[in-house]
Every structure is written in structure tokens, then in C-alpha cells.
Amino acid sequence: MSGPRVQVVTLGCPKNQVDSEVLLAQLKLGDASIVPEGEAADVTVVNTCGFIEAAKRESVDAILFAVRDKEAGRVKQVFVMGCLSERYATDLSREIPEVDAFFGSHEIESVVKRTGVDVRRELLGERYLTTPLHFAYIKISEGCDRPCSFCAIPLMRESHVSKPLEMIVSEARRLAEKGVRELMVIGQDTTYYGLDTYGSRRLREVLELLSSDERLRWIRLMYAYPAGFPLEILPVMRERKNLCKYLDIPLQHISDPVLRSMRRGTTGSDIRRLVQQIQDEVPGIALRTTLIVGYPNETEKDFQQLYDFVEETRFHRLGVFTYSREDGTAADELGDPIPEEVKLERQAAIMQLQTDISEERNRQLLGTEITVLIDRRDGETFVGRTEWDAPEIDQEVYVESDVPLKSGSFYTVQITRSEDHDLFGVPVTTSVAVTL
Numbered sequence: 001m002s003g004p005r006v007q008v009v010t011l012g013c014p015k016n017q018v019d020s021e022v023l024l025a026q027l028k029l030g031d032a033s034i035v036p037e038g039e040a041a042d043v044t045v046v047n048t049c050g051f052i053e054a055a056k057r058e059s060v061d062a063i064l065f066a067v068r069d070k071e072a073g074r075v076k077q078v079f080v081m082g083c084l085s086e087r088y089a090t091d092l093s094r095e096i097p098e099v100d101a102f103f104g105s106h107e108i109e110s111v112v113k114r115t116g117v118d119v120r121r122e123l124l125g126e127r128y129l130t131t132p133l134h135f136a137y138i139k140i141s142e143g144c145d146r147p148c149s150f151c152a153i154p155l156m157r158e159s160h161v162s163k164p165l166e167m168i169v170s171e172a173r174r175l176a177e178k179g180v181r182e183l184m185v186i187g188q189d190t191t192y193y194g195l196d197t198y199g200s201r202r203l204r205e206v207l208e209l210l211s212s213d214e215r216l217r218w219i220r221l222m223y224a225y226p227a228g229f230p231l232e233i234l235p236v237m238r239e240r241k242n243l244c245k246y247l248d249i250p251l252q253h254i255s256d257p258v259l260r261s262m263r264r265g266t267t268g269s270d271i272r273r274l275v276q277q278i279q280d281e282v283p284g285i286a287l288r289t290t291l292i293v294g295y296p297n298e299t300e301k302d303f304q305q306l307y308d309f310v311e312e313t314r315f316h317r318l319g320v321f322t323y324s325r326e327d328g329t330a331a332d333e334l335g336d337p338i339p340e341e342v343k344l345e346r347q348a349a350i351m352q353l354q355t356d357i358s359e360e361r362n363r364q365l366l367g368t369e370i371t372v373l374i375d376r377r378d379g380e381t382f383v384g385r386t387e388w389d390a391p392e393i394d395q396e397v398y399v400e401s402d403v404p405l406k407s408g409s410f411y412t413v414q415i416t417r418s419e420d421h422d423l424f425g426v427p428v429t430t431s432v433a434v435t436l
Helices: 014-029 053-071 083-095 108-114 153-157 165-177 203-211 233-239 256-262 268-281 300-313 330-334 340-363
Strands: 005-010 041-048 075-082 135-139 182-186 218-221 243-248 286-293 317-322 369-378 381-385 396-400 410-418 422-427
Touching (some): 014 108, 014 135, 041 083, 053 083, 075 108, 083 153, 135 165, 165 203, 182 203, 203 218, 268 286, 286 300, 286 340, 317 340
Parallel strands (some): 005 041
Antiparallel strands (some): 369 381, 369 410
16 A cells, blocks of 8 residues: 655745755655645645744745645645744634644654654655755754844754754665765854753864865855854864855844843853854855844944945845744843834845845956856756755856766856856856866
């Protein structure tokens, strides 16, 4: 007898994506058939995000879409898991009773069992990759102990738990054996790694162990919290050739009054010193950050400080969120006094500034030769990224070539044209480039 037909709909961040991949692997090991979204299935699993209001709405819409499929007879059962379900299962079950079961963020085994598939506990780290086979995310920890006033993640993902080093290395090895060549190191707070389990920060050891596997040609660090940043990782990032000269470090703001209210555990001067030290110790590093505008106590002066900071620092990559009031967080009691149109104006101002910075940076690359990892083919054009660009969030390189280029391979590309958020080029040679 064949197993159930299951489709998994994933919302939110790469951390959720990893959870879905572990779930899918367990289902496959139990002889379930994995079917694409929109096809007939025995079970639809919606893995939700509850980070901000927009993410909540998207998750609810996905649940309602799955319920409509159930009512139309295309799906027999609908299960909901993940962050939104962890936090609002009672409310959701009352509002959407058509859902057959709700599960929290850490209940993958329960989801597997509910589909009728036996859990293979000895293989719980296995992954069914939903990314292109040449890149993957590796989650080194779960949860967060930071007290950020605006963030509901601790309410949904609970306390920080570091994954044992040997499990991380084993998972990375399995991914490399599957053909993964680019690895994104993720967690709610990667720089906190080791404090809970080992009593000290051990991120340097994680990076050293991962970069010792030369099959992993690019390894990039994401979600690095600035307060208590482990400076000892900087020499490793500088010296190990397969550690990308790239760092995702969400700073959120630069104004001291806003940072204090946000409970970020740092000051504007601390942030400036940290950014300068990172740039000094790892020459050529590309810094990506995220910011929040429209926080309840953000004045025009505070916003101007933030704008000036972006102009001075000239980040390679940057994203801006408008403040989203989340019930149960410390900032909830501050209300949401800044009008939405003001938030959007501030967001647009910084994004326009960043567009100008990005355009200038890209223009400086004209005529240079850089290594590009090809992700896919788009018509007659091959699309890839540099080591300064993470998949799905950063800019891309469009490569024109008369000879087909292989997805998952690295090529030396000469940049012939630039735009504000994209580069264009031709391969210097159609042989695969060596990056180590």
C-alpha cells in the first residue's frame, strides 16, 4: 500500500524552510509521496510565519487557500504548523475550524505521525532540499534569548538552543555529499551559538569546522546579532578562502534612545566601532543589514541619524522594515503612534538612498572580472550571484554566453553593464573557475 500524498506550503524565512525540508525528508522516508502545491493531495501542511503583521496575513491566506482546496475535494486534510500556529493555535482553531490539526514550531515528529507515517528518529537530521541542489541553509541553533522589545520570535521559538557541533558538521557533510557547494549558516541569533550548551561562544569553531570541508566552496554567515559580536571570527573570515566576504548583521537602528527602547543591548557608538572593525579586519567584506523605521519613539531627529548613518556606512545590501506592533512584546505597550504614511515615507527615503549607493558600487565593478555562481537559466541568459550576494534576497548577475553554463558551477565573468541592483556580464572562459 502506498503512503499518503502530501504537499507542504512554506511561508517565512529560511529557518522555516529548513524545518519543512526535515519534515519532507521524514515523509519521504516513510513512503509518502511529495506532491507540488496546487495538486490533489491527502494532506496539505502549511508551515506558517508569524514574524510581523504582513507575514501573519500571508500565512492566514495560505491556510484559507488550503481549506478551500479541502472544501472542493482536492485535499482531504489540512494541517498547520510553525510560528503562527505556535502562538495563535487557539484563536486559529476557533476562526478556521476546517483545519484538521495545529502544531507548534517544534512538533515535526507529531506532524509526521499525524499523516500516518512512522518517524525515523535516527534520521531526523536528513533534509529533502527545496532549494536548487547546489545551495542550502544549515541551522546551527533554535530560538532566541535576546530581549528585543519589538520581536515576537522568543514567544514563538522559545529560548536559544545550540545544535551540538558534531551534528552541524555531520549535516554539512551530508549536504556536501548531495552536491551542495554553497552553505548559508543561519539561526535566530548565530552569534549567540554555544553560550547555552558550552558556556562560551563557539561560532568560530563552527566556521573553522565547516570551512575545513573543501567541497563547500562558499560558506556565508547570516543573522549575526551585533551586541556581544564574537570578534574572534573575523580572522577566520579573512583567512579561510571558502568563507564568503559577506556578513548579514541586522542593526535595526543607530539612535541611542531608539536602541535603548528596542532593548538591543548596544549603542550607536558601539555599532559604529563594530562596523569599522569588521571592515578593517576583513578587507572587501560586503555588509548586509536590516533596519526598522517608525518605531514608536523614533523622532525626526532619530530618523535623520539613521539616514545619515546609512549614507556614511554605504552598506552593500540593506533592507528596511516599517515597525509592526506585535501583541505580547515589550514595545506593545508603547502603542503605534507614528502614522503609516510617515513610516512608508521614511522607508522609501532610506531605500532610495541605498539604491543610489548600490548603483554607484555596481558602476565601480564595470570591466572587472569576478567569480559568479550560476543558479539557473532564464531563456538565453544565465543568472548567478557573487560571493557578496545571498540567494533570494540580494542582487544577481545576468550572464550572456553562447556556450551553456552549468547551474551550480562557478565561472569567471567580466562585468559589462550595471544597474542599481543587478550586474550584467560575459564569461571570460566557459571553464569552471576555481575559488579555493
